[in-house]
Amino acid sequence: MDDTIKKMLQTLPKIDEILLILEKENIFDKAPRDFVVQTCRAIVEKMREDILTAGKNSDHSVFIPTVEKAADKIKKKIEGLHTYSLRRVVNATGIILHTNLGRAPLCEEALEKIVEISRGYSNLEFDLSEGKRGLRYDHVQEILCALTSAEDAMVVNNNAAAVLLVLNTLSEGKETIVSRGELIEIGGEFRIPEVMEKSGSILREVGTTNRTHLPDYERAIGENTGLILKVHTSNFRIAGFTEDVELSSLVELGENTGIPVMNDLGSGCFVELGTYGFEKEPTVQDALKAGVDVVTFSGDKLLGGPQAGIILGRKDILEKVKKNPLNRALRIDKLTLAALEATMKQYLNMGKAISSIKGLGSLTEPVTAVEKRARKLSSKLKGLSFKEFTFSFKKGYSMAGGGSLPTQEIPTVLVAIDSLHLSASSLGAKLRCLKIPIIARISDEEVLFDLRTIDETEFDLIGKGLKSIDIEVNRDDASGERKN
C-alpha cells in the first residue's frame, strides 16, 4: 500500500465524530439509533473501499469528505425517511383505470366512509340485531344481490383472489375446462394457467387460440370435471377468423351435465356502455341473466371502487366458498369494505353512479366537455407567462385501461407542451420529479396532457409545477438553444 493511500485512510471521518455531530442536531429523535449508526458505518466503509480501489489503480483523485459533510449525507438519508413514498400524482396520461397509478379514484362517499369507519370501532364482524359475531362480507351482500339479482354475494381482497378461491373450492383435484383462446395473462403476473395450478385444479384446455366450439367443451367433459370456466379476455382481442362459445351455451352444457359454470369477468361493469357509444361490453347482470353459476370481477376496474374481488352466484356454491379456509387468507379489510359499500350505493341510481363514480364519469364524458376543459387549462397556462413553454391543442384518444375495453378509441383533447430547452423525455422526467408528480403522455417526441383524466381542481398544481420547472431550467441554463 503506498503512503498516500495510508494517509487517506487515516483521514477518514471517525464514526464517533459523525455521531457526535448528529447527536447535536437531534437526529436520534428522527430515526432509530441503530439505523443511524449502521448508516454511518456503511458510509465510512464505502469511503474506505473507494480509497483502496483507487490505491490499486494508482488513482489519487478520490475525495475524502470532512466529518461535517459525512454527517450531512446521513442527515439527508434520515430526512428521506420522513418523506412519503406513496404519493398522489396528476394522471395526465388519459388512461382512465391506470393500474400503475392506482386504477379507479374513489367517489366522495367512499372516502368519507373510510375515514368514519377506520377512525374508531365498527360492526365489522358484529351482528347488531343478535348481539353476536357476524360476517364481514354481509355488509355488501344485500346491496350486491339487489343490484344484480344474484342469489348470494361475497367479497375478497381482489379478483385474482376471487378466481383462486372459487377454483379451489369447486375444482381442487379436478379438471377445469377453459378455451385456449382465454388463457390470458394480465399485467402483474396474473396468468390463468398459473392461478389454476396454485388452486390445485387441473387445467383442461380445449379448442384453439382463435376458434373454440361447443363440441370441444362437450368432448372434454368426463368423470373428473369440476368446473367449466369462461374468462373475459380483458386486455386483448383477436380479430379475423375467430369463434368462441356463448356463455348461454356453456350454461346449457353445465345444466345438462351437472357441472358448474364460472365466468371470470375481469372488469365487472354494471353499466350498459352501449348507451354511451361504446362497443357492447358484457355486464355483470348479463352474465347472471345468462344463468352462470358463479361470476367474479374486480372492484377497482370499470366498477370504479376500491381494490376488491367480488363473487356473485348460486347460494349453495357461495356457501361452500365462504367456508373455504383459504378465504381467511384472502379476506377483504375494513377500509376496503367501507369504500366498496359506499361505491355500490351509488349504483342504486345509475345516473348518480355515472356522475359520482369518477372512472365512469371520465369514460362517458362528452368530448366537447373535455375540449372546454382543455381550453381552460391552456388559457390559464398562457396567463402564467412561461419563458420555457408554449402550448397547443391536439385531438387524440384516451384509453379505459385496467384491462378494459382494449380496442375502444375514446376521443379526447390534449394540451401539447413545447419546451425551448428540454426534450420531451427530460421534460417528462422533470414532471415526474415534482413534489406532486405529473405523469404525462409522451408521444412522437411530444409531452401531452390528456384532459380526460385531469380535473379542474388540478389546474393550479399543474401551473405551479410547470412554473417551478420554468424557473429551474432558465436559472441553470447555459446550453443555449440545445435541447437536452
Ligand SMILES: *Cc1c(COP(=O)(O)O)cnc(C)c1O
Ligand atoms: C383484471 C383481471 C383479473 C385480476 O383482477 P385483480 O382485481 O387485478 O386481481 C382477473 N381476471 C381477469 C379476466 C381480469 O381482467
